[in-house]
Amino acid sequence: MAAGDLALVLHAHLPYVRSSEPGSLEEDWYFQALLESYLPLLEVLEASAADRAQAPRLSLGLSPTLLSLLSAPDLRERFTPWLKRRLELLKRAPAQHHGAASALAAQLERSVRQWRACKGDLLPRFRRLQRQGVLDLLTCAATHGYLPLLRHTPEAVRAQLLNAVREHERLLGVPPQGIWLPECAYYEGLDQLLASCGLRYAVLDAHGLLHGLPRPRYGVYAPICSPGGVAFFARDGDSTLPVWSASSGYPGDGAYREFHRDLGWDLSDAVLAEQGITSRRPLGLKLHRVTAQGCPLDQKQPYDPAAAQAKAADHAARYLAGRAEQLAGLRQAMERPPVLVAPFDAELFGHWWYEGPSFLAELFRQAPAAGVGLVTLRQVLERSSDLQLCRPSPSSWGQGGYHHYWLNESNAWVVPEWHRASGAMVSRVNRGVRNVREQELLAQAGRELLLAQSSDWSFILRAGTTTELARTRIQRHLDRFWRLLDAIERGVDPPAQWLKAVKAEDSLFPLLSGADWASH
Structure with a gap:
């Protein structure tokens, strides 16, 4: 036993x-x-x-x-x-x-x-x-929002959790x-x-x-x-x-497949273009092994699948x-x-x-x-x-053990943006919704707010990898959020083609409601 x-x-x-x-x-x-x-x-x-x-x-x-x-x-x-x-x-x-x-x-x-x-x-x-x-x-939280940095607006944390539970049950059958x-x-x-x-x-x-x-x-x-x-x-x-x-x-053993050496870097531009790939990037096609710790990429040896399985x-x-x-x-x-x-x-x-x-x-x-x-x-x-x-301690599994990786000189600028947008969402929801059109626009604004809160983009900003992509994603969702909220406040319809494109691209969480941000 x-x-x-x-x-x-x-x-x-x-x-x-x-x-x-x-x-x-x-x-x-x-x-x-x-x-x-x-x-x-x-x-x-x-x-x-x-x-x-x-x-x-x-x-x-x-x-x-x-x-x-x-x-x-x-x-x-x-x-x-x-x-x-x-x-x-x-x-x-x-x-x-x-x-x-x-x-x-x-x-x-x-x-x-x-x-x-x-x-x-x-x-x-x-x-x-x-x-x-x-x-x-x-x-998990709806869009993997880093919850300690959203706590300034408890309704924002609750919306992350409510939509996570609801979507899990919708797609997997049980809460x-x-x-x-x-x-x-x-x-x-x-x-x-x-x-x-x-x-x-x-x-x-x-x-x-x-x-x-x-x-x-x-x-x-x-x-x-x-x-x-x-x-x-x-x-x-x-x-x-x-x-x-x-x-x-274990992953660093010399027999295992090397992650960083990829055919996306090794094949010629002409060969890549034949398959419609016009920008160099990792393709998931890796044929070398780790070889040894610290071994330069150009000296990696061919991968042996049987040896790696053993x-x-x-x-x-x-x-x-x-x-x-x-x-x-x-x-x-x-x-x-x-x-x-x-x-x-x-x-x-x-x-x-x-x-x-x-x-x-x-x-x-x-x-x-x-x-x-x-x-x-x-x-x-x-x-x-x-x-x-027992009362658990504030913590994370990130570098340093607390919140520094998601709140530092590279990404701290987004936290007040979250707070401002979350506060505006809660305020607008608490004032009530007048018609079906407002309900629909407010629901889409909620999707954009949740997407802007993803911890992945803050992580990328700190890691320094595809930082422009991460910054663009955050700003895109925040811009869409504010345009939608402004349309509700002024009682006007956003441009039809713009709204159609936003709804098509950010079409997750069909059961989301603006009421998810209501104060209790």
Whole structure:
């Protein structure tokens, strides 16, 4: 019998990158995540669930913006042509990469067949796995808004949560009980808003519990209950570091596929243009291996898929052995079975670390023999009736542990913009809506406000990658918000073609209502 349990928690999220223009960089982000993370994850879970010797268990957050992308008919239609363009490009790969190119082509062809078999609709597959008890599906804030920086207007936080819960139930059939807080960020009193929206548990970084009052008796190895009636789990560093760290963890092994070397940089402009690709960018076609830490990109060696798969099996065995030893030691010091919570971004598995899905498949296969029980967060709570009452500490899992990554010299300018727009939205809603036209315009203004609040754009501004894109996105949504609100205030209709285009591009959350921002 296992001395305790391991709760793997993945958070699947992308910002709302739907565009009226096919072939955009943002659309590439989505399709690459589909190819490398979401489809392989489903494939692994379904295969493991079909094996009676295994008992796969996973808590999986599906953000509302990702659900909106997954349910968009136009994106479903564009994915197969996107895959086929990459199959054509793989034919132009250098001869020394034949083995890696052939293996990748086989994955692309399998993805085409899989996509056609489910008609591009992945949501029933997620629902089926939840009914089987394999998955515990969590929600997130509606557009991944960084909630501590929205707390100045509590109605703004509540609107993020209400629309998340509503959209989750609309698309997945049942209301969520758990939530992945964006960036695992918490502030005092948030638990009361969570509970008011029907949410019952969440994950924090370790110091969110260890700095709580009183300090939890079992540290991060058991959930606590907040004064607002919400259970909180904490990240266990020992269970996450071997997987998370690219420098000292498994993903940095020389046998694994190199993330940064891509055919999008290596192929000629003429070859790319044949497939309609006119600007250089990563294409998700990577044929080199890490080789060694610090190895320059131009010296990376060809990727060997078989060697990488063997390494993933070995790393899974080592990871499970480490967790079994950790649990055995904890069990001797605890009066209850310990639980190790290991939260990760889902895109780590497959997109950033190509062999990640294979690693998960090996964890599911090897866990029974390793003496490590796999559980979902909901299962832990179903077994626990005596949680310690504790006030969690303000925290996040970002650099520095608090809010600095989303509030610094690169992105602080947007916070007062959020406050001003949120205050105006609440004020307008509280004055009442006079007719159906105002209801429609106010609902679209709410969508634009939520989209402007996405923490992804603040993160990109701080990271210094595609900063112009992030700045443009924030300003576009804020501009649309203010134009819509101005039209309501002046009692005029916005330009018909402009409004039609805005509604077509930002068409998420069909059940959203301006009343979501009403004061209570």
